Amino acid sequence: MSWRLGGLRLSLAQPVGAGIVNVTADSMFEGARSGTPEQAIEDGLELVERGFDMLDVGAVAARSGPPVPAEVEAAALLPAIEGLVGAGVPVAADTFSVEVARAALDAGAAAINDISGGGEEMFALVAERGCGYVLMHIEGLPRVDRPRRGYDDVVEHLKAWLGGRVERARALGVSEEQIAIDPGLDFDLTADQDLEVLRRLPELRSLGLPLYVSLSRKDFVGAVLAGSWEERWPADEREWGTVAAVALAVRAGADVLRIHDRSSLQAMRVAGAIRASPADGPKSQVGLDVSARRRRGAG
DSSP, rough: OOEETTTTTEOOOOOEEEEEEOOOOSSOOOGGGGOOOHHHHHHHHHHHHHHSSSEEEEOOOOSSSSSOHHHHHHHHHHHHHHHHHTTSOOOOEEEHHHHHHHHHHHTOOOOEEEEEOOOHHHHHHHHHTOOOOEEOOSSSOOOOOOOOOOOSSHHHHHHHHHHHHHHHHTTOOOGGGGGEEEOTTSSOHHHHHHHHHHHHHHGGGGGOOOOOETTTTHHHHHHHTTTTTTTOOGGGHHHHHHHHHHHHHHHHHHEEEEEHHHHHHHHHHHHHHHHHGGGOOOBSSSSSOHHHHHHHHHH
C-alpha cells in the first residue's frame, strides 16, 4: 500500500512515523509546544534527525477553546512549514481551515490533516491540489466539548461514517490514493471506545485506505494508567503507555503513527519489523534511503 501526497508517493510497506510539531503554547503535551515558528523549525528538524519519516505541523490546539482566526493560525503555521519543507521528509499541515490549508499547500505542505471530518470546500481543495488528506472521525465541531455518544458497535459505526465521507470526497474529485483515515481517538469517543477501536483496527482496513493513527499521550492512555477517566495521568506521564499502544497498533495494521517521542518511534520500528514479511524489506517512504537516519534515531 502507498499514500499519494501530491507529487510524492509514500510507501507504507513499513509503518511511518509522523513527528508532531505544535506551533502553540497550549497544546495538550507541554513537551511538544513550540511557541514560535522559529522554535517549531528547530524542533521539527530535530525530529527528522531522530528518524521521523514525516512531520505533522499544526498551530491550533485540538483541545476545546474559542475559534482561532485564520490569519492568526496562518501567521504561526506558514513560516514553520516554509522552514521545514526542505528537511527531506513530507510535511502535513494540521488544520481544519480551508483558507489556512490552501496557504499551507502554497507554502509546500504535501498533505492536510483535517480534524473536522471534512467538508465540501476542503474536499474540493484537496481534489484541486492532489495533496494527501487525512480524514478523521468527528461528529461535531472541533474545539467544542460535547457529551460522548453511545454506539451499538463503535467499529461498525466508524466504518459506515468514514466510508460515507470517503464516498462524498470521491464524488468531489478526491482520489482514494490521496486519503488516509484516522479513527479520531479521544475525539467523540470514550476511553472504552478508544480501546475497542484499537483492538479491532484490522476491521477498519476493510475500507482499503491507509490508517493514520494519532494516539500519542492521549487521554485514554492516562485513564488506563490511572484506572479512572476523572483521575487520568497527565500527558507528561503517558510516554510508556503510549509505547505499548503504538506497538499494538502497528501489529494491528496502523500505517502512519502520529507521535511525539523517540521511544514510540523505536516501538513502531520494532513492531513493524516483526509484522513485516521478508518481501517488505527494511526501507520505506518516498524513494529516500532513510537507513542512516533511522540508526541515529535508535540511540
